[in-house]
Amino acid sequence: MDLDLQKQIIDSTQAVFDSMLMIPITTGAILSEKVYTFQTSISGMLGFAGDVQGMLTIHCPQNVAFTITTALLGVDIDTVDDDVKDTIGELANMVLGGIKDGFVEQGIQINLAIPTVLAGRSYRISGMDDASWTTVPFHLNEGDFLVELKLKTNK
Amino acid sequence: MNLLENIVGATKEIFETMIMMEITPGDALSESVTEFKGSISGVIGLAGSCKGMLAIHLPDSVAMSITSNFLGMDVDEVNDDVTDAIGELANMLAGNIKMVLDVAGNKVTLSIPSCIHGEEYTMGCVSDADWVVVPFDTNAGQFLVELQLQCND
Numbered sequence: 001m002d003l004d005l006q007k008q009i010i011d012s013t014q015a016v017f018d019s020m021l022m023i024p025i026t027t028g029a030i031l032s033e034k035v036y037t038f039q040t041s042i043s044g045m046l047g048f049a050g051d052v053q054g055m056l057t058i059h060c061p062q063n064v065a066f067t068i069t070t071a072l073l074g075v076d077i078d079t080v081d082d083d084v085k086d087t088i089g090e091l092a093n094m095v096l097g098g099i100k101d102g103f104v105e106q107g108i109q110i111n112l113a114i115p116t117v118l119a120g121r122s123y124r125i126s127g128m129d130d131a132s133w134t135t136v137p138f139h140l141n142e143g144d145f146l147v148e149l150k151l152k153t154n155k
Numbered sequence: 156m157n158l159l160e161n162i163v164g165a166t167k168e169i170f171e172t173m174i175m176m177e178i179t180p181g182d183a184l185s186e187s188v189t190e191f192k193g194s195i196s197g198v199i200g201l202a203g204s205c206k207g208m209l210a211i212h213l214p215d216s217v218a219m220s221i222t223s224n225f226l227g228m229d230v231d232e233v234n235d236d237v238t239d240a241i242g243e244l245a246n247m248l249a250g251n252i253k254m255v256l257d258v259a260g261n262k263v264t265l266s267i268p269s270c271i272h273g274e275e276y277t278m279g280c281v282s283d284a285d286w287v288v289v290p291f292d293t294n295a296g297q298f299l300v301e302l303q304l305q306c307n308d
Contacts, residue, residue: 054266117280118271126269
């Protein structure tokens with residue numbers, strides 16, 4: 001099995017932003033070091049399991065989350081409220097949904113869990129280090145957001 | 156599917172057999188807790204014919220005490236040992252719950268755990284799944300186990 005995780009992440013994220021959000025984004029270089037700590041940010045996490053298991057997380061600084069929420073809901077947003085959290089959770093759902101379709105083309109089946117949204121002044125996320133991880137930054141006017149995919153194959 | 160009983164059963168079993176710590180379950184909370192300070196949350200997703208999320212939320216001091224018991228060594232700061240232990244705890248609890256669900260005719264698999272540590276954060280599920288939050292008392296303080304679950308009929 002040869003999953004090009006970087007390509008899966010980019011294809012799915014671009015598709016969501018082009019078709020659902022209509023926000024232009026550019027893709028950055030895949031990160032060589034994990035980012036663990038986040039300030040004034042929102043992270044949408046969604047686990048998955050099946051032929052492989054893992055977790056997709058989208059990390060957004062507050063302003064980027066506001067921009068995305070405004071684009072999706074068509075209302076001005078300036079506080080981290082339920083609308084923002086629901087949007088980031090839904091974003092994780094949509095991006096992972098696209099990745100799931102990409103996996104199916106490679107013969108890999110996965111099922112999605114339900115999204116959890118984390119927000120805070122300062123938090124650190126760590127996962128079990130025996131999973132492979134791929135993080136791609138995406139750039140829009142207000143800043144960058146990260147899409148991180150952690151994956152573990154069954155032995 | 157009695158979520159409360161399953162959570163209490165799974166948590167007690169793990170603490171008695173793997174962590175060797177006395178815990179006392181409290182009544183299920185009537186409102187979800189979403190704001191945490193100086194805390195750690197271990198989360199893991201469930202997917203398949205049921206989908207959901209299990210989380211364990213602990214203040215730093217309780218997490219350190221549990222890790223000390225689990226690993227058999229003194230822990231006095233929230234380091235990788237603590238976050239790995241809490242992630243593993245979420246994994247074991249979810250594993251237990253998965254077994255109960257599978258025996259009841261479902262087919263559930265687990266994602267990989269993640270652990271969040273922060274001075275101040277909120278955490279909530281974005282769905283209308285059934286949920287249950289159960290507090291447990293230990294001699295180091297209280298922790299919460301939260302399960303959100305939606306099963307195909």
